Amino acid sequence: MIPDLSHDRIDRLREAFEAAGYDADGVVDLLGPAAHGALGRGEPVPALRATADAGALGTLVRLFLLGLTEPRSAVEAALAPLPLAEALDAGLVVPDGDQLRAGLDVRPHGVGDQSWWVVSDLDSELRGGRPVATDHVLGVGHASLSLVRATSRRPVGSVLDLGTGCGVQALHASTHAQRITATDVSKRALALAEATFRLNRVDVELAEGEWFDPVRGRRFDLVVCNPPFVVGPPRTDFVYRDSGLAGDDASALVVRQLPAFLNDGGTGQLLASWVHRDGEDWQDRVSGWLPPGVGVDAWFVQRDVADPELYVGTWLRDAGYDPRSEIGMRKATEWLDWFEANDVIGIGFGFVTLRRTDARGEVVCEDLRHAYDDPLGPESDQWLRRVDWLRAHGSAEALLRARLVTADSTVLEEVSAPGDEGWSPVVHRLHRTDGPGWQHEVDELGVRLLAGFRGALPLGELLELLAVGYGENVEELSAAAIPVVRELIRHGMVVPAEWTGEAR
Template sequence: MIPDLSPDRIDRLREAFRAANYDADGVLDLLGPSAHAALGRNEPVPALRATTDAGPLGTLVRLFLLGVAEPREEVQVALGELGVDEALDATIVVADGDQLRAGLDIRPHGTGEDSWWVVSDLDSELRGGRTLEPEHVLGVGHASLSLVRATSRRPVGSVLDLGTGCGVQALHAATHARSLTVTDVSERALALAEATFRLNDVEADVRGGEWFDPVRGRKFDLIVCNPPFVVGPARTDFTYRDSGLAGDDASALVVRQAPSFLEEGGTAQLLASWVHKDGEDWEDRVARWLPPGAGVDAWFVQRDVAEPDLYVGTWLRDAGYDLRSPQGIAKANEWLDWFAANDVIGVGFGFITLRRTDGPGEVVCEDLRQAFDDPLGPESDAWLRRVDWLRAHGSDEELLAARLRTADSTVLEQVSSPGEEGWETFVHRLHRTDGPGWQHEVDELAKSLLAGCRGALPTGELLELLAMGYGEDVEELTANAIPMVRELVRHGMLLPAEWSGEDQ
């Protein structure tokens, strides 16, 4: 059933939220940091205590964030001009005996100075542990937040949010785009996304249809996509996660088709999953997804790999299945049988950045499973800029003529062990202290090269001086150093001397 979330009803709901101060800052002020953090850990009691006698704001927090049934008269006060009867008709709330519960998940979502409300379906926990409905519209979760952090926020003209769901990616895109287009195959998702946009005074061109069909013939400066990337049999148990395509074909489809919908220089940023098969490199697999002959820069970043048992259990719990129930056991067996039949030994998960170029593209696949705090979005912009610089200095002669400097964020770690003449260093490891925290082990000569990269001398001259100082053959030293220098530039540990801090 599609809820009747008419513009007039949403406008009155917005005014009720504003009157109650039901936004990201208002909720935090009411709960306090400790109870707010506890709520994020699914520990409701501190928040329940903090909302006692807190008026309409406390009612809204208990109703929408804690899943508590509230007296009808208190909900009426909190909803203001909208009123309980219309809220019931729109399934914003539902009856629970003489009281009312939330029928939809409507919660504040904020980052930095921006704050919105997001409309979605209640998760399994707030549904009393019941399994989700097939057309369930997912709210703001870990995956969607990770894509938010991994997406570039440079100003752009047009943005496509492919498979918008509740619309959270589009909300963030609205802060730096002139126009928004969103699509989804689910009518329910589109209805909730339109409510989200109306609630936040965000304008978007909302279109229904499969994949790229609703935008055939159009091109965009930025495409963001959190597709139904779950790997498994070709089925659609839940629209938000299952594509109806087998294995990792959904992720492959987006990667293959997205470049043709990008303006020259436009980028696509998406979440994706890929299978790991015995005897096959995951890097080769995902690189084959790119359209043949297309000019595309592609950065595949693998953030995690899950074994089949863990993967299946995680996604079944996510949908609210009791893994000990006959239904849960049957679903798990079906899924694991598919993995076994298709020789899948693991499932990788990560981010993909694509950029349309007018010539041969750069394709890089990297494991990035270490923990780091900085968002990946600014790093994707910087990575593309460094790729451009390396492309412009494609020959060895051009690279050796360039003046480089060691980035301020690059530090050297040395590991030593006791020897005959004291501590003997046997590991030189470079660390980047910002961004994704890249690490590289280097030898004594490379360590000395980076110490000398202060932007004063061309790289080739520095290598000549090192060769003389260490008694090495200059041609052999240079040939060995060039691939390392390119990799350190790609990872932002060596930078062109002329770049300012903002260019990194």
């Protein structure tokens, strides 16, 4: 059933929210940091106490954020000027005995100075633990927020939000894009996304259809996609997570087709999953998804690898199934049987950045499974910039002529062991203290070389001085150093001197 969320009803709902102060700042101010933090952990009592005697705002928080029932009179007052009868017809609220409860999830979503409202379906927890419907429209979850943080926010002309769901990615795109197109295969998702956009007065072109079908023949500056990437048998239990394709074919499809929908220099950023099999390198697997004959810079970042048992249990609970129930055990058995039959020993998950280029594409696959705080979006921009610089300095001769600087965010850690003559360094490890927090081990000569990266002398001259000082062959030293230096530049631990604005 598609909710009847007409423009008039949504406009009146916005008036009600504005009058009550039901926005990101208003909720935080009402609850306070402690109760707000407890709510985020799934502990409702502190928030319930904070909303006592809070008028319309308290009613809306209890209704939509805590999932509690409220008296009809209180709901009617909180939703005015939207008539209660229309709120019921629209499915925003539903009867529960003599009281009312939320029929849809409508909650503030704030990032920085931005505050929006997002309309989605109630998750399993707010549905009393009952499994969600097949056409369930997911709200603002961990995966969608991860993609938000991993997406570049450089100004662009056009954005495609492929598989928009409730519209979270399109909302964030509105801060830096002139035109936004959002697609989805689900009519229900498009209806809730349209309500989200109308509620926030964000202009988005909506189109219905599978994958890239609604935008055939068009190109965009940026494509973002949080696809139904769950890996498993070819079925569609839930539209928001299951593609109907087997294994990791959904992720492969998006990676393979996306570059054709990019303008020259345009980028695509998505979440993806891939299987791990005995004897197969995951890096070879995902790089093999890229379209042949098309110039694409590709950065595959693996954030996690889950074993099949943990993976199945996690997704069963996500949908509201008790793994101990009859249906939960049956689905888990089918899922694990499929993994076993297809030699799946793990499921990788991560971010993919793609850029269309006329040059020969650079493809890098790497693990990034340690914790870090900074968003990956700015790093993806800088990664592409560094790819361009390394491509322009592709020959050894060009790199040897370059002047380099050790980044301010790069620090050196040394681990020493006791010996007959005191402490002796056994490990030299470089740490990048911002962004993804890369680490690299280097030898003693590498430490000395980086100490000379002050932008004054080209790399070749520094290597010549180092070779003389340590009695090394300069050609052999250069051949060993160049791949290491390229990797340090790619990870932003060493930068071209011209980027710093001054030599040091």
